[in-house]
Amino acid sequence: MSDKVKCIGVLTSGGDAPGMNAAIRAVVREGLAKGVRMVGIRRGYAGLLQEEISEMDAHSVSDIISRGGTILQTARCKEFRDVEYQKKGAEICRKHGIDAIVVIGGDGSYQGARALSRQGINTVGLPGTIDLDIASTEYTIGFDTAVNTAMEAIDKIRDTSTSHERCSIVEVMGRGAGYIALWCGIANGAEDVLLPEKYDFDEQKLVNHIIESKRIGKQHHLIINAEGIGHSVSMAKRIEAATGIETRATILGHMQRGGSPTAKDRVYASTMGAMAVDLLCKGVTDRVIGQLGGRFVDTDIEEALEMQKEIDEFQVRICRTFGGFPDETE
Ligand code: ADP
Ligand code: F6P
Numbered sequence: 001m002s003d004k005v006k007c008i009g010v011l012t013s014g015g016d017a018p019g020m021n022a023a024i025r026a027v028v029r030e031g032l033a034k035g036v037r038m039v040g041i042r043r044g045y046a047g048l049l050q051e052e053i054s055e056m057d058a059h060s061v062s063d064i065i066s067r068g069g070t071i072l073q074t075a076r077c078k079e080f081r082d083v084e085y086q087k088k089g090a091e092i093c094r095k096h097g098i099d100a101i102v103v104i105g106g107d108g109s110y111q112g113a114r115a116l117s118r119q120g121i122n123t124v125g126l127p128g129t130i131d132l133d134i135a136s137t138e139y140t141i142g143f144d145t146a147v148n149t150a151m152e153a154i155d156k157i158r159d160t161s162t163s164h165e166r167c168s169i170v171e172v173m174g175r176g177a178g179y180i181a182l183w184c185g186i187a188n189g190a191e192d193v194l195l196p197e198k199y200d201f202d203e204q205k206l207v208n209h210i211i212e213s214k215r216i217g218k219q220h221h222l223i224i225n226a227e228g229i230g231h232s233v234s235m236a237k238r239i240e241a242a243t244g245i246e247t248r249a250t251i252l253g254h255m256q257r258g259g260s261p262t263a264k265d266r267v268y269a270s271t272m273g274a275m276a277v278d279l280l281c282k283g284v285t286d287r288v289i290g291q292l293g294g295r296f297v298d299t300d301i302e303e304a305l306e307m308q309k310e311i312d313e314f315q316v317r318i319c320r321t322f323g324g325f326p327d328e329t330e
Helices: 020-033 044-049 083-095 107-118 143-163 179-187 203-215 232-243 253-257 263-281 301-306 313-322
Strands: 007-012 037-041 053-055 100-105 122-127 167-172 192-194 221-226 247-251 287-292 295-300
Touching: 007 020, 007 044, 020 037, 020 100, 020 263, 037 044, 044 083, 044 107, 083 107, 100 107, 100 263, 107 122, 107 301, 122 263, 122 301, 143 167, 143 179, 143 221, 143 253, 143 263, 167 179, 167 232, 179 192, 179 221, 179 313, 192 313, 203 221, 203 232, 232 247, 263 287, 263 295, 287 301, 295 301
Parallel strands: 007 037, 007 100, 100 122, 122 287, 167 221, 167 247, 192 221
Antiparallel strands: 037 053, 287 295
């Protein structure tokens, strides 16, 4: 029984990610095992402000570990950037006897957690996003599932692309971050990968590469394009006009955010969820859980939010080398 906290709330915020349910289950069951009252807050910070709060018992998280999405649902709540609403959120926590909250989400959600903490509610964050774009961790809940979902879809597109000797542009998620694109670029053996972190908007280079691929006998030309660059449909039209090679665009979209989590996402989310509760039960606050150098760690939230994440240059290089499109800037 923790003497530091009597009640812990859990919420999911921002874009959902496969494995969030495994994290919720871990948080609830670890808390209950420690004699803490557990409550779920629905629809992220929006639900907190609406007092969408309910008791969670062991049964309330039964049969969810294999399910995608989040049973608590999620939301984006603009108001919560405003200190008045952050104060209101903390008051609602006190009204419901909530001493501490586990926030599962991305960097934006971490900022909400820090704000709540400044208003006197202890918080620990768990990295929940398919984008892998949180600097304080090398792993985020949902990335493994999402990248495998995208990879399997792209394998199928590659088959038909080869049969028709076409060029295919496949757009994967990642508005500001190219990790899904980069991983698919390597895993699917793409000829080109367009990353928001690296793209120089020189479409002529791409056109030249496609023509060269055809000349050396390649039966397809697969381009993975990150959402952050976008415009895949118009790009396909321009490429077809410039190369004379039939070109199709496919936008994978939100299918990448759903589906049953991989073993890795289930196990890591469970581990991290339990770690978050253990910290809160010791009276610790303002931490975020992550994985660095193969070890699960917790980092000060302030430091975590200051950190910058760089795309892996070595992986970018090999992706381009294997696709026959070496980086000319090197
Ligand atoms: P993610 O958590 O995946 O990065 P968002 O950036 O959309 O997703 O953030 C999720 C939610 O976190 C926002 O809708 C908002 O409620 C909250 N949030 C984001 N930025 C802040 C901020 N600066 N201060 C307080 N809350 C924030
Ligand atoms: O959660 C991250 C993410 O899937 C990004 O890759 C994508 O840009 C964004 O969310 C899409 O958000 P929405 O669900 O609002 O379309």
